[in-house]
Amino acid sequence: MDAPGSTFPDSGTHGLIEGFARVVAVDGGRAWLEPEETTSCGTCHSAGLCSIGKDGGNAKRLAAKRFPLPGDLDLRVGERVVVGISEGTLLRGAATAYGLPLVTLLAGGILGQEVYRTDSMAAAGAVAGLVLGLGLARLVANHLSARGVLSPRFLRKAYAAPSDAACHPEHG
Amino acid sequence: MEHYLLLFISAALVSNVVLMRFLGLCSFMGVTTRVDTALGMGAATTFCITVSAMIDWGVEKALLEPYDLGYLRTVTFILVIAAAVQFTEAVVRKVSPTMFQMLGIYLPLITTNCAVLGVNLLLVEGKMNFIESTVFAFASSLGYSLVMVLFAGLRERLALCNVPRLFAGPPIGFITASLLALAFMGFSGMSTN
Numbered sequence: 631m632d633a634p635g636s637t638f639p640d641s642g643t644h645g646l647i648e649g650f651a652r653v654v655a656v657d658g659g660r661a662w663l664e665p666e667e668t669t670s671c672g673t674c675h676s677a678g679l680c681s682i683g684k685d686g687g688n689a690k691r692l693a694a695k696r697f698p699l700p701g702d703l704d705l706r707v708g709e710r711v712v713v714g715i716s717e718g719t720l721l722r723g724a725a726t727a728y729g730l731p732l733v734t735l736l737a738g739g740i741l742g743q744e745v746y747r748t749d750s751m752a753a754a755g756a757v758a759g760l761v762l763g764l765g766l767a768r769l770v771a772n773h774l775s776a777r778g779v780l781s782p783r784f785l786r787k788a789y790a791a792p793s794d795a796a797c798h799p800e801h802g
Numbered sequence: 803m804e805h806y807l808l809l810f811i812s813a814a815l816v817s818n819v820v821l822m823r824f825l826g827l828c829s830f831m832g833v834t835t836r837v838d839t840a841l842g843m844g845a846a847t848t849f850c851i852t853v854s855a856m857i858d859w860g861v862e863k864a865l866l867e868p869y870d871l872g873y874l875r876t877v878t879f880i881l882v883i884a885a886a887v888q889f890t891e892a893v894v895r896k897v898s899p900t901m902f903q904m905l906g907i908y909l910p911l912i913t914t915n916c917a918v919l920g921v922n923l924l925l926v927e928g929k930m931n932f933i934e935s936t937v938f939a940f941a942s943s944l945g946y947s948l949v950m951v952l953f954a955g956l957r958e959r960l961a962l963c964n965v966p967r968l969f970a971g972p973p974i975g976f977i978t979a980s981l982l983a984l985a986f987m988g989f990s991g992m993s994t995n
Contacts, residue, residue, distance in 0.1 A: 647838040665903065697903055720838055723901045724845035727894050732852055736940060739933050740806065749863075749932040756856060756936060764893060771898030780900040 646714035650788060653709045659702040663713065699784050713782040723780060726770045731763030738762070806937050813938045814945035816990055819917050821949055821983040823924075826917030830950060831975060833911070835961075840954035844947025846890070846908040848940070851918050854879075854886035855939030858922045859932055879922045887913045917946055953982060 651663040705711065738759020743752035774780050819825050826847075833843045858879050866875055891909045895902040912918060921942045925935040956978050965974050 697900070717838060720841060720905075723898075723905060724841060727897055727901045727905055728845045728849040732849060732940060735852065735856075736936065739936050743931075743933040752932045752936075753856070753860065756932070760853075764897060768897045771901055775898060775900055780898070782903075 646716055646785070647720055648712050648714045648785065649782070651711055651713050651782075653705045653707050653711065654696065656705060656707060657698075661699045661703060661705040662696050663699055663711065664696050665713075666710075697782065699782075703784055705787075710788040712785045712788050714785045715780075715782045719780060722774065726767050726774065730767045730770065731760055734759040734763030734766065806933075809934060809937050810941040811989075811992060813941035814948065815986065816992055817942075818945045818949060818986050818989075819921060819942045820946055821979075821986045823920065825920035826915055826946055829911060829915050829917070830953065830979070831972065833908075834950055834954040834957055834975075837951060837954040837958060839908075840950040841947075842905050843908040843911065844943075844950045846905060847912050847915060847918065848943040848947050850883070850886050850890050850909075850912045851921050851943035851946075852936060852940045853890065854883045854918060855922055855925055856932075856936055857882050857886060859925060859930075859935045862926055875923070875926065876919070879919055883918050883922070884913050917943075949982070949986075953979065956982070 650666045652666065653661050654664045655662040699705075699713070735756050736759070739752050739756030741759075742755025743749075745751070771780070813819075817823060820827065820830050829843060829847075834840045861878055861882060862875070866872055866878065871878075887909055891902075891906060894906055894909070921939050924942075925938060928935070928938065930938060957975060960974055960978065969977070
């Protein structure tokens, strides 16, 4: 495991997807974090330096993604930290948010087509399936959130990238 | 049902949207440095392609075809795709704010993904009915996601290899992509669309 404060990924946290976030508020014992904007270059470890990592992101969009970290972690506003979620969590999240509505959409569409043999009824079936799927996805997501499965967890603090460091997208 | 299965295999594997039709190549090279980003992008794209294909089928049959407005097809489809992406973003945020934090970052990238427009235009060319076009779009986007994840896995392994300096980075990526495309050619002959 890297020393606390390392900017580089932790080889000891295999199976975890890591991301950088910045502490934007500390409310009692709970810190509120804003994720650093990730880009098509996959985000590099010098993201704090380049235009993409610093100012390229949409502030409103980032604000909407703020999340709390429970527990007294002794974090201060402005600090960069590394947070992580397990690969299984991402898979489960994608399957719930996208997979479930798509499966019900297709099932509804095929059912409408096979029973009524018209495009309009197939379309109505697909829309009904999509609505049903989104409702189910919401229920499953609430269940997972209540169990804390989807919450990112604190891994370690990260130093701000040094000012003379170069951007290395290949490290993304 | 067999017809849908054949259509599914044909769209996902035989006529793969990335490796056979060469669509969505910029995200194929740009978002495949890590498996998790490829997976998130693939899942979001699958949802958006399927939803936009449904809407575009309706727009084509209700507006463009009856009023002979084929020359507006590309512009209209781009507008529909942008709306579908916004809809998806709103839905994911509503379904679960936590999931939006994890998966929402890929959504803006989809608006400019030519694979989405390409699949929608292929549907018109194929003169399919509603359910065929939806299955085709779903299968095409699953094929896209499959290739993204496979390629990301290969690139993660390549990052640990001792690649000659001349080939490091995108060059070895393109060579790997061409080998992957050759491998996918093995599916041709299984089914034709």
